[in-house]
Amino acid sequence: MLKFNSIENGEIFTRDFRPLAKNNEIAFPTCGEEIVAIYGPNGTGKTSLIKALSGAKGTKVKFEFDGTEYTSGASVFHVINDQNNRNIIVGETKDFFLGDNIKREFELQKLLADARVSIVGDIVSKLKANHSISAMSSPLLTLLTDVDIAEIVKDIVNTKSKGAKFETDVIITKFAAIPLIYQDVSDEQQAKLTFFKSDYSAKDSIIQQIEKLTVLLYKCCMGL
Incomplete structure (x- = not known):
């Protein structure tokens, strides 16, 4: 026994x-x-x-x-052969753990999951700190001209989804493709930009009201 x-x-x-x-x-x-x-x-x-x-x-x-x-099995158990066989399986190999290093595969999965959480968390923090964007209903998101980026950002700031709609490599690729423009901004320009972002995000935004009036006046002048 x-x-x-x-x-x-x-x-x-x-x-x-x-x-x-x-x-x-x-x-x-x-x-x-x-x-x-x-x-x-x-x-x-x-x-x-x-x-x-x-x-x-x-x-x-x-x-x-x-x-x-x-307290040691080496003197009792003599391993003749530890053989891992490969079988023909139905489906895709990504649905199965194959190979001898199953522990490493689990560790890699955890590293990838942790890296994704870190990437998404960093994006959320920067959007909130630098642009006051913390929800998918933020009016500032309507100003994004890149439709793909806008959709990704909306999904990332969604507290329920947290970017789940998009694979990590898609998020990284899209954001990495955004051209970086280095431009000196004076204190006055920075103050105006800060005011713009703050006001445009507000429910009673003065800028949005002016936009609506401008559109209304344009339609009146054009007889629309």
Whole structure:
């Protein structure tokens, strides 16, 4: 009888494995077979378990075998072959974790997710601090001439969506393509720009009222 009390391999296995109290016993046939194969789909932890049993770096294991307690599996388990096979699957490979380094794939996913949160958060902070844009209803968004950028910004400042409509590479590519124009701005010009952004964002914007009057006068003059 083989009974596992604890199995650790970094953060791959959950804390339920430390200690392991359920479904932790394996009974072997009494006819003398000593070779065991572990078979299962990709991502179920086969390689991670084998590494723990082999005493790989960063792993720990506690088990009882035929009444004797062990804290190392290397002297008991002899791994003949750890083979990962590739199967023909229905769908796209992006839907599956393939390969031996599943932990690294999870870490990469987390890094990409964290990087996206950082990028979107930085855009939101700059829009709010530099342009007073904090919601998709901001009137200043109507002044954006690039339709694609306007749609991305609207989705990013949407507190529910947070840019979910657009892939990270699309956001980066679109923003990176915006031409940078370096121009010296006097204190007077900066003050006017600050006033413009502040007023245009207000519900009772004077500038917007003037715009509406201008359009109305134009229509009257043109007989529209």
